[in-house]
Amino acid sequence: MANYPETLIRPFEFEGRNEYRREREMVPTDNLTTILLKSLYTENALTPQQREILQRYDDPTHELKMIASGSPADFNNAVTGSIAGLRQFYQHKKLTEITNAREEFANTYFSMPDGKK
Template identity: 45%
Template sequence: MNKIIVVLLTLITILSCKIEKATEIIVIGALHKPAPNFNSDILFDILEDVKPDFILRELDSSFFTAKFKYKKKPNSNEGIASEKYAKKYPTIQLRPYEFEGRNEYRINIGSRPTDGFTTKLLDSLNKANLLSVSEAKIHDKYNALLEPLIVLASKSPENFNNPTTDSICAERQYYQYKMLTKITNKRDEFKTYFHKKPNGEKISYREGFQLAGDFWDLRNQTMAKNIMRISEQNQGKRIVVLCGFMHRYYILNQLKELTKNKNITLKEYYEK
């Protein structure tokens, strides 16, 4: 009799325990503009294979209606493919995860266009042999790191969606926002060249470039937190995150930390 009671209690316990299905996050690095090796049709086929419940876009809420439909007809690979997928599968949910007001924020603080002005000035100084040996070495390394990424981005999508490419992207961005500042924080040119912000205040190239580096961190960290918020609100769903492939390494590194001890798994789109 006691054995029967134990068995019944065990069965009741098993049945009463709800086993939650793990949430899956799949970060897909993309090329925004169509290319022979990556276009909206190729991305749509990837989405067909993955079969996501949610597709998260590297956009802020201003691009969507209150019901998360695109306000304007999309023209990027991610926009065209996701809209096509949402039309074929009406239950799919589209969501933005970008830093709100990204472009306006950068313009207002002065990090844009001073970031572009700074890199152009660096190029001209290096071409004129005006950088020191150590400075030129940093700048040459920064430029060289772009070459393998151009090659990888011309191949099939799995070639720019893997840890090896992620590590190259990470090093390249490290050189852009950490190593180049060793030059801009030292040389007087970047202290004495200025840009006028929308509010009329002047900002030096040096300060603007530093702010651009700070915003690279802030933006990616904010995007990862937004992805996590959506994921935690939708337990057990398969969530595809579409991003420019240069962001992939940063978002994944953040998500690896944020998903620790949570019922959330990170997968590649080509993993079964």
């Protein structure tokens, strides 16, 4: 920022993020949700609309992984920011539509080390 004061800085992290997620028992269950979704996709168990949602989530995810393998100049721009915004929309809004509608997510539990489900 000192060398390039016109550089746009996008929010990425916040202090205490990991602790916040642990306190709300989001770790490791968030990853397990994605694993179950992908398993349902592979087994062709999702509806056509749910399959499309998952694909629309995966496409920008793969694109961002490719961009992230480059230099900071490759990913610190408005185009990449819009791709990340699209991915977040699907991750936080659209995937939730699938998990709220699927019986597998109503009846599948992860047991925490303390035994709590």
